[in-house]
Amino acid sequence: MNTPVWDDGNWHPLPHLEGNLEGEFCVVGLGGSGLSAILELLRLGRTVVGIDAGSVAGGAAGRNGGFLLAGAAKFYHQSVAEHGPALARRLYQATLEQIAHMQRETPEAIWPVGSLRIAASEEELQDCAAHLKALRADGFEAEPYEGPEGQGLLIPSDAAFNPLQRCRTLARQALEAGARLFENTPAHKISGQEVQTLQGCIRCQKVLVAVDGRLEHLLPELKGRVRTARLQMLATAPVARRYKRPVYRRWGYDYWQQLPDGRIALGGMRDAGGEAEWTAQNEPSDTVQHRLEALLHQLGIEAPITHRWAASVGYSANGLPIAEEVRPDVWAIGAYSGTGNVVGALLGREAAWVLHGSRRPGAVLLT
Known part of the structure; x- marks a missing residue:
């Protein structure tokens, strides 16, 4: 798959x-x-x-x-x-x-719905505040956010x-x-x-x-x-509406969104794979996929997983x-x-x- x-x-x-x-x-x-x-x-x-x-x-x-x-x-x-x-x-x-x-x-x-950056720690929450301050200082849209996803900031201009x-x-x-x-x-x-x-x-x-x-x-x-890395994702069957906006969490290492038909597309956990993720191979790995499953359960989503996939990207x-x-x-x-x-x-x-x-x-x- x-x-x-x-x-x-x-x-x-x-x-x-x-x-x-x-x-x-x-x-x-x-x-x-x-x-x-x-x-x-x-x-x-x-x-x-x-x-x-x-x-x-x-x-x-x-x-x-x-x-x-x-x-x-x-x-x-x-x-x-x-x-x-x-x-x-x-x-x-x-x-x-x-x-x-x-x-x-x-x-x-x-879908012009904005995006959320959600903090996974107090340190990251403080960084979200610095992020918000810098955006506002230069006249860009951003708001502090607290909701079911957690605390962080809302960027209305994203999509x-x-x-x-x-x-x-x-x-x-x-x-x-x-x-x-x-x-x-x-x-x-x-x-x-x-x-x-x-x-x-x-x-x-x-x-x-x-x-x-x-x-x-x-x-x-x-x-x-330039160094090539593997990014991995999974998706579920449709669930009841939970997320209005895509979510970027834990410094961007975790991310997910709910599609218009209710499915959850969730990715990240590249850091959990360590050096093995610095690869040109683009097949999903058990290590990262298991961690993505754990994140899915942590979010309270119990729907069946229907898709797993990976892709190669370049980092500078x-x-x-x-x-x-x-x-x-x-x-x-x-x-x-x-x-x-x-x-x-x-x-x-x-x-x-x-x-x-x-x-x-x-x-x-x-x-």
Whole structure:
């Protein structure tokens, strides 16, 4: 069992690439960031070929917890301290605007309900207060929270969504706009003017590698700066309504939300797996799954477990994503440190403008 709760089984697979193609740009990776880049390039009037080693959003983009959180991977007050107030504020504002853009693109897949950060200790509760203070100081929405989930803070501008539904919708939009997309087409060799696959070749002007997990395997020059980890989740049969908003708890190591049909999607416990979770394998492990079950019982949820799944994501040392030209005319974006749904989509759009030979107005990370 390694199927995410998001998969309704209605996707019609895309073909794999056979033979040679030409296009102005090639995007490697058909997750949220790659598809956002493809759509932005199409809006700019460019021609694009997109490939993925698996299926559309078959990696972490369609196998995550379904959180749309503003900001970088670090909590806002941590970002201010580590990245500086100017960058932290600009990035937070840009991700707020990106969430709004995503709602306009795929309204049926997004639930604008906010999010909760819930403390699991007195120390974390004090940190929530610091988090709240920093957000309010810079004019961002946040409120202290106390409710059935616990104590912490409410961030009204965040959202929840179905990540796989969104990506598949974006892929359909891209195909309708003229993109050529191919599944089950791993990149074998990448240069700025050519991407070779096992059964074909794409000749182009520039390449964007939009891959999160295993990015350092695809581009070995990033080893030491990017490290792949496994994130695991499970889901239950529907239960009575308990949670209005997605919940981030225990410094983000535990997270869950209740879907519109009543099912609970719960993930985390990566720290319980220790070093074994720093792996490119994406099969669920007994150690972490048992801990997730224990958390489910701790929350008082006794419904049958219907899904278990895992995905690979990339972490960077400083919590900021990779966004750079790593080879001549080969750009890479990834290593979102577990929170790539918003930042990844934003970076995809920024990267499209860079490939186009310009700068996206308001760009934050690729300027």
